[in-house]
Amino acid sequence: MIDSPICSMLGIQYPIFQGGMAWIADGKLAAAVSNGGGLGIISAMNAGGDYLREQIKIARGLTDKPFGVNIMLMSPHVEEVAQIVAEEKIAVVTTGAGIPTKYMPLWKAAGIKVVPVVASVAGAKMMARAGADAVIAEGGESGGHIGDMATMPLVPQVCDAVSIPVLAAGGIGDGRGMAAAFLLGAVGVQMGTRFLLAEECGVHQNYKDMVLKATDISTTVTGRRFGGNTCRGLKNQFARDFLKKEFAPEATAESVAELGVGALRKAAVEGDTKEGCFLAGQISGMVKKEQPAAEIVKEVAEEAEALLKGAAKWVK
Helix, strand or coil: CCCCHHHHHHCCCCCEEECCCCCCCCHHHHHHHHHCCCEEEEECCCCCHHHHHHHHHHHHHHCCCCEEEEEECCCCCHHHHHHHHHHCCCCEEEEECCCHHHHHHHHHHCCCEEEEEECCHHHHHHHHHHCCCCEEEECCCCCEECCCCCHHHHHHHHHHHCCCCEEEECCCCCHHHHHHHHHCCCCEEEECHHHHHECCCCCCHHHHHHHHHCCCCCEEEECCCCCCCCEEEECCHHHHHHHHHHCCCCCCHHHHHHHCCCHHHHHHHHCCCCCCCCECCHHHHHCCCCECHHHHHHHHHHHHHHHHHHHHHHCC
């Protein structure tokens, strides 16, 4: 069995986090991943406290294992949800879109482990100084909001730059990716796209079908022209229209920011294949079946373990 310090830190069996995907990562999915030995994560997204409390209640009704909450620090409800995770004594908080320094004393007092997502070495250093327990180094191969660096060059540089544990994310969808992450210096991985096809994932079936039909070139990146809202998703009419309007001469940062409003909900909840934004990573073409979340976790971990045990064959 893979023995990772992140497992002993968090009380989980396998060093596999499920990504905090907005409109997708709910209490049911988080509980299923945690029951499978990984760390399930609920997305607080831009919702208010009532939504988060309800999802926490759902998760606790389905599992007695540790699970986490992902908090977007630019959410209009960040103050409320930051307080709620402390009151509920959530095991782990992952963060994005900002530095959680302001909330560290509150969360630490509640015994919460804080694991921010970072896209650069500078970001990782800032999080370490802020008191993070670990960081998730996420490369641009991932679905959703992304940075410029790819996972393979990012992870070892982050590992070299900070003394806290580092998990790898972005472009990881099976045991091969997990094994590679360990060899790059990471102590675990976070996966999002693979869990879209978990049986317990309540995303619209059209979303799952688009991932199942994807190939290696089925994703594209929007929002790069003005930065600040760069996202990777599956190619469809929405993505094509977005790119056309984004690079029109008359486009502004404000007009481009408005293009994506409500589009993720249209994809995840309504299954609108034309006007929805189907966020997914470059590993979409590797995902070929729906299966229970626990089966995904075990399969990835066992594949990685077998590969790592056999790695010595390359050394003469």
